[in-house]
Amino acid sequence: MKKGVLLYCFNTSQLAYSRITERCVALIKKHLRLPITVVTNFETFKFMKPMGMVNYKLIENDTKNNRAGKPWYNLERHLAYEHSPYDRTLVIDVDYFCYTDKLLKLMDTENDFLVHKDAHDVMWKTDMRFEREAMLDIVWATVLIFSKTPRVKAIFDTVKLVKDNYYHFCQLYRVSYKNFRNDYAFAIALEQIGGHRDYDIIKDSIAMVPADAKCRVLKENGAVVEWNGKVVSLEDQDIHFLNKDIMYV
Amino acid sequence: MDIDNLKQISQQSYDIALQKANALKKAESDQIVVYENHIFKADVITICLVKTLAESQTSFFLLDTNYNPVEIKDGAGFLKALIEKNQSSLNAYHQLHQKFRNKRA
Numbered sequence: 001m002k003k004g005v006l007l008y009c010f011n012t013s014q015l016a017y018s019r020i021t022e023r024c025v026a027l028i029k030k031h032l033r034l035p036i037t038v039v040t041n042f043e044t045f046k047f048m049k050p051m052g053m054v055n056y057k058l059i060e061n062d063t064k065n066n067r068a069g070k071p072w073y074n075l076e077r078h079l080a081y082e083h084s085p086y087d088r089t090l091v092i093d094v095d096y097f098c099y100t101d102k103l104l105k106l107m108d109t110e111n112d113f114l115v116h117k118d119a120h121d122v123m124w125k126t127d128m129r130f131e132r133e134a135m136l137d138i139v140w141a142t143v144l145i146f147s148k149t150p151r152v153k154a155i156f157d158t159v160k161l162v163k164d165n166y167y168h169f170c171q172l173y174r175v176s177y178k179n180f181r182n183d184y185a186f187a188i189a190l191e192q193i194g195g196h197r198d199y200d201i202i203k204d205s206i207a208m209v210p211a212d213a214k215c216r217v218l219k220e221n222g223a224v225v226e227w228n229g230k231v232v233s234l235e236d237q238d239i240h241f242l243n244k245d246i247m248y249v
Numbered sequence: 250m251d252i253d254n255l256k257q258i259s260q261q262s263y264d265i266a267l268q269k270a271n272a273l274k275k276a277e278s279d280q281i282v283v284y285e286n287h288i289f290k291a292d293v294i295t296i297c298l299v300k301t302l303a304e305s306q307t308s309f310f311l312l313d314t315n316y317n318p319v320e321i322k323d324g325a326g327f328l329k330a331l332i333e334k335n336q337s338s339l340n341a342y343h344q345l346h347q348k349f350r351n352k353r354a
Contacts, residue, residue, distance in 0.1 A: 232271055
């Protein structure tokens with residue numbers, strides 16, 4: 001079975017995701033040792049430094065979405081099933097840094113689709129569940145593990161359906177976040193394809209560095225993060241950086 | 250003790266609590282075990298159950314973290330893997346905890 005990692009990377013006028021991707025790729029090579037395919041556009045590809053053995057898939061991405069008035073190019077993930085050249089695929093956000101081999105082990109499970117439901121703010125200042133906001137649990141599309149099966153194809157097709165009719169599904173599930181968000185699209189698709197019952201998840205919590213935190217140091221095995229005078233050191237654990245200043249550290 | 254000292258102690262306690270909360274989350278995360286293609290958690294309940302079952306039979310059935318049934322054919326081997334994972338996660342947590350204690354002192 002061919003296993004590999006699929007990354008989506010599109011620079012915006014504000015953020016050079018290609019720089020974050022370089023760090024992300026280096027950590028995947030170190031800790032997961034899996035083949036990597038980067039899905040990107042030509043404009044971003046021109047800014048990428050050589051990263052060794054990495055496959056590229058060049059596409060023209062949809063640029064219609066935005067968040068807080070800034071471009072947010074997140075509209076391709078529902079195509080991961082088609083974009084992936086692997087039988088078993090790990091999709092991760094490029095700002096999710098693997099400092100452990102945990103995801104590699106989870107690639108060896110029999111679950112055809114896995115996602116996290118839990119995340120925690122490493123500064124413990126916010127509740128990341130939003131659970132009473134919508135009528136369904138959010139999932140974190142930050143990390144997806146899937147095999148190519150008809151059921152998984154149905155999940156991705158449903159995500160596309162949700163994406164194309166996002167306003168309707170937001171109304172249906174009382175989702176107040178009106179800009180398209182993969183987390184809700186996958187949550188809705190899993191709910192629908194799962195027969196409105198439970199589905200398999202990774203019973204773990206993603207450590208998230210909040211968007212307004214500062215990354216003081218990026219180390220070989222983690223990071224030192226500061227927010228409002230509070231400093232935490234995170235070592236030997238996977239970290240999702242919502243603060244994009246990591247590209248300047 | 251003046252108010253500044255009290256505030257400083259309170260601040261220090263907060264910082265330690267923050268580090269401890271993250272360390273505990275990390276320890277819990279480190280307890281995830283993949284065995285026979287299923288996800289388990291090397292926590293107290295799983296270890297106690299596996300130990301109990303492994304004492305009377307070599308193979309038995311267990312539920313993974315998603316409540317899927319799994320046949321464990323090598324109970325002793327599984328127990329060993331669970332204990333190793335549990336202790337390595339708690340060892341790391343213990344080391345961090347010592348750091349917090351030293352800070353408080």
